[in-house]
Amino acid sequence: MKPHAVSLALTTTVAAAGVPAVCHAQDSVPVVMVTAQSRNQQIQNVPIAMQTLAGNALKDVGVANLADMDAFVPGLTVDALQSTRPLIFLRGVGTEDYGIGTDSPVGIYTDSVYVGKTGGALLNFIDVKRIEVLKGPQGTLFGRNAAAGVISIVTNDPVERLEASGLVRVGNRGAVHAEMLYNTPLAEGLALRIAAIDQRDNGWARNTFNGQRKGDDGVSGLRAALRWRRDDTDAILGWQHEVMRVSGPPVFSLTGGKIDFGGPSTWVDPRKQALANDASPDAQSRTFDGVTLRVTTPLRHATLSSITAYRHFNTQNWQDNDGSANPAAYIGIGNVESNSTWQQEFKLSGQTGALDWVGGVSAYRERAVQAEKVDLTTLSLDTLIRHAAGSAPYATLTSLAQGIGRASGNGVLQGLSLAGLPWRESIYDRGAYRAYAAYGDMLWHLDPVTNLTLGGRFTHDDKTFSWYNPPRTATELDARLAVMRQAQLFPTAVALKLLTPQQAASLQAVVARNVEFSNAVSSATPFPASRSWNNFSPRIVLDRHLTPDRMVYGSWSKGYLAGGFDALGVNGYYDQELVTNIEIGIKGQLRALGVSYDASIFHYDYTNLQSLILVPGNAGAGVPSYQVVNSDQRATGAELNAQWTVNRIWRLNGALAYLDQTYANYVSPTGVRLDGQPVGAPRLSATAGATARWPLWAGTADFNLMLGYIGARRCNADTTAQGTCSPEGNVDTGAAREKVDMRLGWSAPSGNWGVGVVVTNLTNRQYVTVSTLGAVVGSPYSYVSKPRTIALELRGAL
Template sequence: MNKNSFGMKTARLALLTSAGMVALGMASAYAQEEAPDSERKMDTVLVTAQQREQNLQEVPITLQVLSADALSTLAADNMGDIDAFVPGLEVSDGSPTQPKYKIRGIQTSDFGVGTDPAVGIYVDGVYAARTGASLLAFNDVERIEVIKGPQGTLFGRNSAAGAVSITTRKPSDKFEAELGVRAGEYNKQRVEALLNLPVNDKVAIRLNGVMNKRDGIYTDAATGQDLGREDNWAIKGALRWDLTPDTRAILTYTHDELDQDARPAIGIVNVPDAPGQPAYPVDETAYLNPFNAQVRNDVINNSEARELDEIDLAITHDFGSFTLASTTAYRTFDTNNREDEDGTNRIDLYFDTENVESNESFYQEFRATGETGPLNWVVGASYYDESADQRSNTFAYTDTINTALGNLGLGTPFSDIDNFVLIPFGIDARLLGNGWREDMINHGDFKAYAAFADVIWEVTDKLSLTGGVRYTKDEKSFSWLNGPRVAPELDATLAALEEAGILGLVGASPEDFQFDLVFDMSGLAGVPCDNGVTVAEGVTCELNDDWSNVSPRFVVDYKLADNILLFASYAKGYKAGGFNSVEQASRFNNEDVTNYEAGIKSTFPSAGLLINASVFQYTYNDKQAISLVSGVNGSNVSQYVVETSDEEASGVDLQVEWGPTDALSFFGNVQYINVLYKDRVTRSGIDLSGSPTGEPEWSFAFGGQYVLDLQGNGEIEFSASHAYTGERRCNAESDGQGSCATYASFSVGESQERTDIRAFWTAESGRYQVGAFVKNVFDNRYVSGINNITVGTQGTAFVGLTDPQMWGVDFKYVY
């Protein structure tokens, strides 16, 4: 590190330290003198981060809350639109059916159904099984709680990094009707409608629907077609029935459909006119600038689709001394995602992947909450059952296979036979131009049982102690089936040539063309499976395993004053073990994280000021990460494999809100984090222990809003928000994974900035609202990562880019 870099980091740390000292100094002053009677009131934000409804400022956990108004200000359609403004949260939503969530540097990079996520996503308390159902359209959202740090005790399994809890509005006793319309650049169209209908004093119905469309933000240079189009819609209906004065039931049904383009692949390799081939091995110094490169994609049936249905039943009964709640949920979804994986429109380089999933899950939880003297407690038990099917298809042409074999030094049999035998002798048959598909078929049956308890003991008016524990047991069964490659047209041609004796003239037979290139598992032949077989082509290999875990948490909090809370906590989180869906007979153990945290939550109503800050340190053991590695299991093709590591991190979170007047307010959120590999050696032998994992050290967001009173003609609200994420910290493996590198024409992993602005007028009656917004005002665009899946065989690398500037207008009517 150079001296200037060290100086800047020291200055930034000093700034955070100073902010913390200022907060403590103000806390001391506040404790010594009572606030004047004229102090302004600050809004109370209620959250359920501790599975009870509490004031945000009384919850000894680091979390950030986004209200429905905040989502509207950001013109957000889903979680991928807000993560930049929540430091510590990262949502990779390039493929909506395969999003990845990260909190404080921890995420699960795997896309397979054999692996669970490290960040738990919950909608109205129900766990969103698999990533395929975790990025849904925002409709009728009340608030979003981003809860940082392990939440194993309160939320359960697969919340080792933290949790995102989405709460939707419930049917009310008031008639409501709303219509919102948004239109903008790239033919953006979004319509949301709401109707809340109280039937009588015991029954109410709430209906909501949203439709969202957008044209592509790229144009294919060869066909002129749009790429990257969006199209999804969702409906939700809820029935609330107060069966008795003490018993309430809410039945909710949700249907969500997505049918749009798969993410485009922007090629960065110079591809000469056919039959010329790109440089092999790939020449990274000659990478094209992706911001002005022509986009050519030829993926067959380009699509990303999802169809989801969910029905939830929540019943609560108040027994007086405690409340018993039952949550029952059934969810099913099907997804399909077929993507271009070469970034060209050349048949001899063509390669696509298709991920097809079908998922069915059932969840049941019973929870009791109450207060007994100085004890505020919650106890409960849950059961989770999931059945998941996944088919990972890869499709190429024999031209592609011929190119790959040639690059790997294994000859070019398809073109050789065509060019030296079939064409010269006028034989009407070709080996090139035929389709070639390889499949990996997975099935998983997963069950999880849990029992939990959490007690807050109010020792005195100022001191509280919290203790909690959750026991979880996971049972999993998982299978792989890798059949022979599928190429019916090729096989028919080979059979005809064999019968005519032509193949024999060149010393070949149809069996010579019966091989897998992508899913070549020959290196695993003979590895035992739990169902009495060994790994072999066309044989189903099944593994069964179970894991158990105890996740405790202990918290001490002290009220320095009525509006100042100090806290310290110890918590553990747990992520169940699992299986790599594309590596037969693989299994890995559960992951666990231990987190220590201390912080302050403070409000100063007389100044309209809120300051929350915390410091944390965690150790993450046995973290599983998907890496693209070549030469695995005897294959020459790069394959996704799971690698294990231990990580450790320390950092600071800071949140500031200031409203100097009723009309003017500001916010600021900062995270500093240092994440290092404690122990990791890659399969290729690189020792990364002590190296950064790639996580940026700094991220922050700040902004403000001003409300102009038009004196009886309504009001206009102006808002601006700015987000910054620091550069990723490279290690010796970053370049191969395409996550952090600098090239002549662009960089991957550089710092990123985004600025959003919005202005809207609200009528005096509150019934009408008209506004305009600009997202990414300065049109800052970045390379989100390099995909190297076809670099080792075809020499074709491609990238994804962040979204450009987008503007729009919206209208809302509230009855």
């Protein structure tokens, strides 16, 4: 973090990330209402470490989705370098497995509907009211995939009054962002709300291989909701649709486009290299549709709520995986996924004497299909096999064919070459999952100032999975190999003592078999597997109001992540993961000063945290392989949030998080024991910023500044050796990150229109994330974050 950023963080005390969901009262502490405990409560009365972000505040500074806001929530990181395969971590816990066989320990919910972690997790925000980030295990109320915490997105419901608004932003690199909202009553107790967005730009990096631009944006989305209310019954039927079409992510060479097996010590700064990506295809896409029905109706002694949801998406992600246009290093990978989910939940809630209780049952069903495709050429195969085994089979066969052709006068063999021919391997996965749960949460008012919360959820997960990896597809290669066989190349080479019989047999086998997806049990027909898990996740919370404006609490909770399957390793599976979390916190207000605050300290032990780790090369062929690894981890941390209404114009907000996360028990796939060493999460993350509104030119001016800081990644012996963590190296991967977003605007006296300027990444910092996948052909690559965007805005409203 640069000195000016530290200074700003200290002088403002706190960050704009915590902008309250309700912040109109300028002379008092704003009241923020949340639903974190399936109850409508003031945030200061919820004994959970959480941070709330207002949808309007995020929209003001150009935050489009979860990936744009992670810097403003200390402890949260969202890696969205591949738009359809985000990796999400909270308090250092997440997963790097993007396959359909697993889930994320960070649960993402939209209007109480689970959205998973893959293609449907990173939709653009449309008409969002607020976002609640709940830290620590939330399994009792949210479910099995909330072991690290929950991100709950709450959208605006239809209201029985006319509302209409829109905005357009036009910025550099052809950026255009448009939003529209229309809300209208249709009849007594019936209202319709429609919101739409369209966001696109031309991309920030020019691909020197073909002259096209990459790093572009292209997303359009629609949300429609119909609300019916009568006799205290409230029903909302909602539909969300989104289409995303962009180029594959730009990846930059770490070796200057050359084949170099020297490792991190020879890497060059990718930000100083030209972009050269030669993969084909090279694109990302997503089509998403979701329908939700929420019904709430009062009963005699309780309130019944029902949530029914169906979601479906198709995604594709094709990209370059060597970061160069060097034909001898060609690797391209494609991921194609289709996913359908159905959810049903029934919940009863009520108050009985000193008890405030919630209970319910839920059912979840998911069907997913995934195809992972690896594209190589015979030239790049020679590169990786030569490095691993000291031989180049396709160059050898080409030399033999041409030599024998010249000696025998066979013109066909003389002109035959096996160099640069396409080679594709695929693995096809299918998953069918069912989950059932029953839960209860009871808030017991022991006395007027003390509450005891007891909760628990029993979950049953049942999963079936299958793998199918057919023989590689190499049509041109097979045609030329057929010519060689017809010309009796191998018997002739043996007869001339150019090859031994063993060498001839080995060459014929190498060019015919898969090198990446090579499991024989699933090469002819799909290989099936099934597993089930049962779990009970409890929580106990004691809170006490020391004064009407100050509460302390202590909690003990357990979390659970369902097991799953390794999408790339046949018959590989993950077992369930368990976490135990202890937390002590305080929440309070200083009304005279306009300050609200909350702080907590916590410790968790995470057992059997499993992930899919890329091992750079196996002993057989040098092709990178993914392996399931499991580790036990522990962490101790502290968090602080505060909001300060300075006066009728200025408001400061902020958050700070400290985390000490280490391995309790872990041996990396490379054989390095990492017990006691850091996992990787930074020790410190923080946000700082300010908002202001003041009269100007008979209208109103507004200003919003949000600064996020994520500390340097903590390296261990394994990540240092691999080069994926080297904040002080010549490629500063894992270095501390800073993000500053800003808006300055003015609204007309009527309030019906306004103008503004919005800047994202104000300081124009670009950061590097390393992938070692291309290292198998001597061409590791990196992702580079997006540069600054400046846009002019015009708003209008009825």
